[in-house]
Amino acid sequence: MKPAASEPQTKPEVKPEAKPAASQPPTKPEAKPEVKTARSKPHRKPEGKPEVKPEAKPAATEPQKKPAVKPSDVIVDEKVEVVKEEKPVADKITIGELHLSGCTGCLVTLADNYEGLFKLLDDYADLVYALTLVDVRHVPEMDVCLVEGSCCLNDELSVEELKEARAKSKVLVAYGACAAYGNITRFCRGGQWNQPGHEAFVPISEVVDVDLYIPSCPPCPQEVRNVAVMAYLLLRGNDEQKQLATAYLTPLMQLAQRGNEACGCDLMYDVINQGLCMGCGTCAGTCPVRAITMEYGKPNVNRDQCIKCGACYSQCPRSWFNFDVMNNYEAIMGAIKGAMQ
Amino acid sequence: MDVLGNYKSAISARSTDKDILKKSQDGGIITTLFAYALEEGIIDGAIVAGPSDEPWRPEPMVATSKAELLAAAGTRYTISPNLYLIKEATRSYGLDRVGIVGVPCQIQAVRKAQLYPIGMRDVDDKIALALGIYCMENLSYQALEAIVEDHCNQKMESVKKMDIGKGKFTVYTERGAVSQMPLKLIHKYVQPGCNVCLDYVGNLADISSGSVGSPDGWSTVFVRSMKGNAVWDGAIAAGCFETKPMDQVKPGLDLVKKLATEKITKNQKNVDARKTVGLKADGTPKGLRNPYESP
Numbered sequence: 001m002k003p004a005a006s007e008p009q010t011k012p013e014v015k016p017e018a019k020p021a022a023s024q025p026p027t028k029p030e031a032k033p034e035v036k037t038a039r040s041k042p043h044r045k046p047e048g049k050p051e052v053k054p055e056a057k058p059a060a061t062e063p064q065k066k067p068a069v070k071p072s073d074v075i076v077d078e079k080v081e082v083v084k085e086e087k088p089v090a091d092k093i094t095i096g097e098l099h100l101s102g103c104t105g106c107l108v109t110l111a112d113n114y115e116g117l118f119k120l121l122d123d124y125a126d127l128v129y130a131l132t133l134v135d136v137r138h139v140p141e142m143d144v145c146l147v148e149g150s151c152c153l154n155d156e157l158s159v160e161e162l163k164e165a166r167a168k169s170k171v172l173v174a175y176g177a178c179a180a181y182g183n184i185t186r187f188c189r190g191g192q193w194n195q196p197g198h199e200a201f202v203p204i205s206e207v208v209d210v211d212l213y214i215p216s217c218p219p220c221p222q223e224v225r226n227v228a229v230m231a232y233l234l235l236r237g238n239d240e241q242k243q244l245a246t247a248y249l250t251p252l253m254q255l256a257q258r259g260n261e262a263c264g265c266d267l268m269y270d271v272i273n274q275g276l277c278m279g280c281g282t283c284a285g286t287c288p289v290r291a292i293t294m295e296y297g298k299p300n301v302n303r304d305q306c307i308k309c310g311a312c313y314s315q316c317p318r319s320w321f322n323f324d325v326m327n328n329y330e331a332i333m334g335a336i337k338g339a340m341q
Numbered sequence: 342m343d344v345l346g347n348y349k350s351a352i353s354a355r356s357t358d359k360d361i362l363k364k365s366q367d368g369g370i371i372t373t374l375f376a377y378a379l380e381e382g383i384i385d386g387a388i389v390a391g392p393s394d395e396p397w398r399p400e401p402m403v404a405t406s407k408a409e410l411l412a413a414a415g416t417r418y419t420i421s422p423n424l425y426l427i428k429e430a431t432r433s434y435g436l437d438r439v440g441i442v443g444v445p446c447q448i449q450a451v452r453k454a455q456l457y458p459i460g461m462r463d464v465d466d467k468i469a470l471a472l473g474i475y476c477m478e479n480l481s482y483q484a485l486e487a488i489v490e491d492h493c494n495q496k497m498e499s500v501k502k503m504d505i506g507k508g509k510f511t512v513y514t515e516r517g518a519v520s521q522m523p524l525k526l527i528h529k530y531v532q533p534g535c536n537v538c539l540d541y542v543g544n545l546a547d548i549s550s551g552s553v554g555s556p557d558g559w560s561t562v563f564v565r566s567m568k569g570n571a572v573w574d575g576a577i578a579a580g581c582f583e584t585k586p587m588d589q590v591k592p593g594l595d596l597v598k599k600l601a602t603e604k605i606t607k608n609q610k611n612v613d614a615r616k617t618v619g620l621k622a623d624g625t626p627k628g629l630r631n632p633y634e635s636p
């Protein structure tokens with residue numbers, strides 16, 4: 001077993017205590033998610049139990065409402081045993097990627113984690129389904145299904161596979177802007193080679209319920225990595241790790257509830273018109289097609305250039321800002337870094 | 342979290358660099374720290390509020406030399422969308438270690454970009470030093486113009502320094518004139534987004550600084566993160582700053598705490614008031630969007 005008590009636990013641990021000793025090489029760096037605030041005393045609990053202290057808000061604030069949406073929590077109880085029977089390495093979660101009408105940029109993004117991807121696959125997740133990367137033809141059971149691309153309603157197989165993926169996964173993620181918001185496929189009106197008859201493309205949430213969004217075109221390798229680590233903690237972690245993962249994933253789940261239409265206009269409708277913009281410049285720095293400029297401290301969107309990827313709004317600190325997670329940024333980033341070493 | 346955020350130490354400090362002190366707003370903390378970090382290779386460049394083609398309108402800029410840092414020193418009391426360059430700094434500018442200065446909401450944006458890097462590819466671990474400056478409120482450029490030109494009766498281009506302190510907005514001109522207006526008259530010009538802001542002293546910065554709490558020409562400094570601590574210790578060892586313990590300066594930390602509490606209490610009320618601002622058909626209140634609850 002790990003020398004939990006004696007080790008100086010500077011590195012956060014993202015493994016559940018229950019992990020069998022044999023599966024863990026002794027040289028593995030300790031990594032405990034000590035989600036502590038910067039001022040907390042150097043003293044650590046002897047057991048190395050991760051601490052999650054969501055010290056949410058400054059003064060006189062009412063406690064942050066906990067997620068209205070926790071589909072995964074419910075399903076965990078039902079299905080977790082099934083997976084354990086099927087997989088040789090019981091504590092990994094299973095992840096798959098369903099490829100619909102997307103450009104494969106999302107899949108490549110996963111690989112853009114480079115050695116981080118190997119680490120993910122070694123320790124936290126088995127990739128059980130993915131175009132070109134995994135030799136499996138039919139949608140299998142999986143814990144997390146990343147769906148890339150929008151769904152073409154004129155393509156029966158797309159609709160069927162999407163429904164199958166929904167039925168067979170615990171957490172269904174709209175991975176990337178096409179799956180979440182339609183993105184560039186919003187502009188498709190048919191007549192293109194080599195499938196001129198394919199003209200109706202919808203965000204996947206028109207066809208199935210979606211648990212979580214990872215917007216942007218392409219998405220960001222570090223974001224999908226963070227979601228994968230948090231999904232692992234949610235499904236395999238102890239109570240405190242689950243709590244952290246839930247807090248982290250909540251806004252991304254709320255994004256999925258918010259709707260499937262995105263545009264730079266969201267900055268107008270839901271930030272500026274609402275009196276919430278403070279001119280930080282994040283939106284303009286985020287936009288993958290540089291459709292946003294800052295004019296006298298406020299974003300100006302070139303709407304013809306906007307591809308409807310949803311990155312600007314979700315990255316804006318005034319779309320959401322969850323103090324319970326952000327106040328612990330140092331520890332959480334340390335935990336993720338530790339998990340990746 | 343306390344209104345002052347988590348910090349390892351609070352110090353009153355002033356730069357030992359005379360060139361910096363000539364141009365800086367207060368104790369020259371920000372410019373000196375970046376200059377030190379550049380020198381030591383802790384950062385390859387820093388995103389600061391650079392000059393633009395209009396007087397007192399800042400334009401975000403990547404500074405890679407002390408000369409550039411000096412050109413951007415001093416406070417402009419209007420929005421400088423520094424986050425605009427955060428991804429670009431790692432791309433066109435090719436920086437692997439980025440420094441950035443910002444008001445508290447901008448530091449919040451930095452942390453969100455690191456924790457939820459949705460559209461921020463390869464940025465998260467390249468943020469090497471995030472420095473915060475305290476902020477009570479901010480103004481659009483047009484609002485600043487109205488204050489300086491209409492209320493203080495000075496031309497923007499003739500102004501040498503602007504400062505907020507002791508309940509007044511003060512404008513110093515090149516020719517030695519001093520114009521003032523009471524701070525409370527400024528409130529109608531404050532950008533709306535500031536009214537829901539719940540951070541005064543850059544709680545999420547590696548190191549944050551402002552004038553309040555320390556004597557004129559000195560700054561109050563909070564050293565917050567592990568990274569910030571290492572940089573601060575290094576800068577002290579290199580002789581970059583003179584320091585005094587906070588409990589030996591006037592007006593001291595109590596004033597910082599008082600102002601922080603006032604700001605956050607007032608703005609928390611604004612956040613809460615948004616929940617019941619409207620009216621539903623059934624007679625119950627209808628609310629506006631609350632970014633602290635959901636997107």
Ligand SMILES: Cc1cc2nc3c(=O)[nH]c(=O)nc-3n(C[C@H](O)[C@H](O)[C@H](O)COP(=O)(O)OP(=O)(O)OC[C@H]3O[C@@H](n4cnc5c(N)ncnc54)[C@H](O)[C@@H]3O)c2cc1C
Pocket residue numbers: 364365366367368369370371372373389390391399413414415416417418419420421423442443444474475476477478479480505550551552553560
């Ligand atoms: C809008 C605003 C409100 C402020 N309110 C308070 C307050 O209530 N109490 C208080 O104690 N201090 C306040 N400050 C901070 C204070 O004015 C000084 O900026 C701070 O003390 C740093 O001074 P310095 O001499 O250490 O920094 P310097 O060495 O002068 O460097 C200042 C740095 O800040 C950057 N900068 C200048 N203007 C902006 C801007 N608008 N946005 C982002 N970066 C900018 C510069 O490019 C430079 O790098 C405020 C600053 C701003 C911009």
Ligand code: SF4
Pocket residue numbers: 267271272276277278279280281282283284297298299315316317318319
């Ligand atoms: S990211 Fe949000 S708060 Fe910042 S400038 Fe853009 S719209 Fe305004």
Ligand code: SF4
Pocket residue numbers: 262263264265286287288289290291292301305306307308309310311312313
């Ligand atoms: S403005 Fe840019 S970031 Fe925002 S939705 Fe359009 S393309 Fe995406």
Ligand code: SF4
Pocket residue numbers: 278444445446447476477478479534535536538539540
């Ligand atoms: S008051 Fe808050 S929101 Fe407004 S500029 Fe300052 S830090 Fe940003």
